[in-house]
Amino acid sequence: MRDAWHTAITQIQPNSVRVRGYDIAELMGAVSFGAAVYLILRGELPDEPTARLMDAILVSSIDHGATPPSVLAARTVASTGASLSQSVAAGISSINRWHGGAIQDCDKQLGRIIERAEREGASLEKAAAAELAEMKQRRERMSGFGHRVHTSDPRTTRLFALAEQAGKVGRFVEAAHAVERAFAQSGRALPINVDGAIGAILADLGFEPGVMNGLFMIARTPGLIAHVVEEQARQKPMRTIDPTNHAYDGPGERSLGS
């Protein structure tokens, strides 16, 4: 008989399911889903403000309307009569290097700036300017800065504020701000976007780059499900899905206070 192989994620015993050592029944009602996501991916429970930050990161990426390729792929597959899971899987399959991937690309680029600052005993700002100059020569783009639609994304501001409250602002978030200032000094207003902010914050929280796209998948799955369910309910099978020419007809603007 072959030797057993090992897993360190979840222990199943009769009447007991323990994730990373914690009884799921005890976690239920006691911690948010964001905290449980942190636990299963990192191995430890986060403190309370970090848990709130995790939930905020997931909420920030829950949906971005009908134009992202993950939604178009999911709706296209759904329009052929596919099941919910088959349609959602096609959406998940669209989360790759170019879609969602800015999170981990930005993280790697910020990592290089931090290393350079340490190696050269320079400020993050100088290191950022030097790195951007070299990237320009190699015709590389800095990931996580600038956005097709948003010039000043309120989600970014909110994420940085929550990271600050959680006491989790570290070298990566600092490096992100240094890049923003370096862009400004070279005459380009290229603000950090939501992907860049998430990449920097997750890195400061200690997440590995290889898992960051996974957080984007977790966050976006409810949005994909909502789009597939809407496609099934409101649209005819095999329709031609125009990727840009659509309009919002949902509830009007409202706020938590109201």
Next chain:
Amino acid sequence: MRDAWHTAITQIQPNSVRVRGYDIAELMGAVSFGAAVYLILRGELPDEPTARLMDAILVSSIDHGATPPSVLAARTVASTGASLSQSVAAGISSINRWHGGAIQDCDKQLGRIIERAEREGASLEKAAAAELAEMKQRRERMSGFGHRVHTSDPRTTRLFALAEQAGKVGRFVEAAHAVERAFAQSGRALPINVDGAIGAILADLGFEPGVMNGLFMIARTPGLIAHVVEEQARQKPMRTIDPTNHAYDGPGERSLGS
């Protein structure tokens, strides 16, 4: 030019992303991910105890070790050198009628019991017994009751307690308990399992059956990611994955209080 098509989920405008009318930046840090999932799928924000219940439902299904087919499919695809999203998509593709599907099957069967009780002016218990007798003749199984591993699943007890606290116990949860009693009276101890409890609670919350498997996908995605990342980190490519002969080597038992 073709007419625009419509979507009622998310409104994208420069520097504004609104889900079902709410500014995402305002939701971030103010509501949990469970609440945001409820919002995007139902169109309205839940009250505070319902939000906590939603988070608990998602936490309850975040992982169930290495044996479920979704994990085996995800690990098998990962072992061929696939990307994270490709592996996770294979896992999601395993969530169907037989895996995760008990949630919505149970919901439909409970619905028939509730209808019968109303139609015949009978108690839920009588209706349950009559329905079970007919199902036995048709050789149908009641979904959401009994479990391969767990005889008394603490997750189920916890879910019902939280539903009670949220004031959301309705006809479906009552019908589930009536089925449990009907089984006991016929001499079979077949307790509600976690899928059955989730199906009943989601129905009492007003979720449509067609979307229930979607909640299971949302809940299980972090578990799938943890398994794929572990497979990539700890195992050799193209290994033979034994579906049962594996052991847990993660952190020992611990609790929130400690």
Next chain:
Amino acid sequence: MRDAWHTAITQIQPNSVRVRGYDIAELMGAVSFGAAVYLILRGELPDEPTARLMDAILVSSIDHGATPPSVLAARTVASTGASLSQSVAAGISSINRWHGGAIQDCDKQLGRIIERAEREGASLEKAAAAELAEMKQRRERMSGFGHRVHTSDPRTTRLFALAEQAGKVGRFVEAAHAVERAFAQSGRALPINVDGAIGAILADLGFEPGVMNGLFMIARTPGLIAHVVEEQARQKPMRTIDPTNHAYDGPGERSLGS
């Protein structure tokens, strides 16, 4: 130790791979891929004209340009930086009830006409007219007849000619022609399309409906690969893919004789 489970498809032994009993090395160079597809799905090798018919069926569906949802899904996923297999899998996932599904739907509907003719001792033409009248009342569509683009599809004519040559024209192809005549008599020119022809011919060859969509997957996979490779080579990542506004810029018209 668990009992072995069984498979009747391929036997692997050292230095021997046998599909349905035949040594693959002997099949190679001796039979076409169409014949091997018939063998693996039906369990027996086809005769020579049937093998040629199988190849013709696969060739007929190898591609239909850039508008079908399977191609749009595959290209959309490819544009996010996905691997070839991830993109092709998204395309395959689009082959369902509404895309490719006409083949097996048509087959079932023709089956009902054949049964009715037998039951009522009527001609296929009378049975077809009666069935179409009932379907009209139930607001059902006859699958496999009419086409968005083609009014007289040369692929259909060719398929029927090859089926005739193979001596494989049976009740299903006859029923398909009876439906065509019944439509004509009711004043509608609704010719059999390529899906309808394939469905009828495969049924006369003895294929089960559940496997017909599979033949469409086999046929279309090379087309999906060609589209994904072209997307990767000619297009920028994350482009907006217009589902209709594209033009052909490949080789001009040419023929085998030239």
Next chain:
Amino acid sequence: MRDAWHTAITQIQPNSVRVRGYDIAELMGAVSFGAAVYLILRGELPDEPTARLMDAILVSSIDHGATPPSVLAARTVASTGASLSQSVAAGISSINRWHGGAIQDCDKQLGRIIERAEREGASLEKAAAAELAEMKQRRERMSGFGHRVHTSDPRTTRLFALAEQAGKVGRFVEAAHAVERAFAQSGRALPINVDGAIGAILADLGFEPGVMNGLFMIARTPGLIAHVVEEQARQKPMRTIDPTNHAYDGPGERSLGS
């Protein structure tokens, strides 16, 4: 209005479908599926012996029993109640760097040997020995040589014979034989396997490495479909699929002559 984008694969006009310039209706019955695959991927029709070689390549990889990860993934997904296309897509998703990937890895490694021979004016045998020695130091494996099960694979012999007949043996096949001899001289009998042979032959035919895994997908799709259909017909949902403990119970050994 946005500019049209372009595709060079298939031209759709009313009553005409042309692949790379050829009318599909003319190709049907005139060329094999292998020839059509060559046409759609390379842009030109192959000559007759090359067409036969293409069919042989596809036939050689149509199935390899129940143990490859693509089959296990497809059967696992099928066992959850997934549709045929969802199950097949999971199988396709398993064709990556480590499964099927030897074809293109081998191709790249042979390419380096050919380059070295040219650069150094050495024989392929000397270049192969030098390259293998360097790879050994870097602890790299030569892809496409040796096999878990087969020591002398009859499919490989057959492929080389058909390539010879087609007059398509070039530098890559020569390099593959040179590697085999270099292994033998260093005391290791590590014969070319079927993946290595396909990689060398496809390279001599002029296929790009990026598309070689695609040919494996085309070849294997019928096998995946046969396994999924068998799983649906013979097995219970949600069974535990033992990846190794299974036995063949199909037709006994037979040959074309009999």
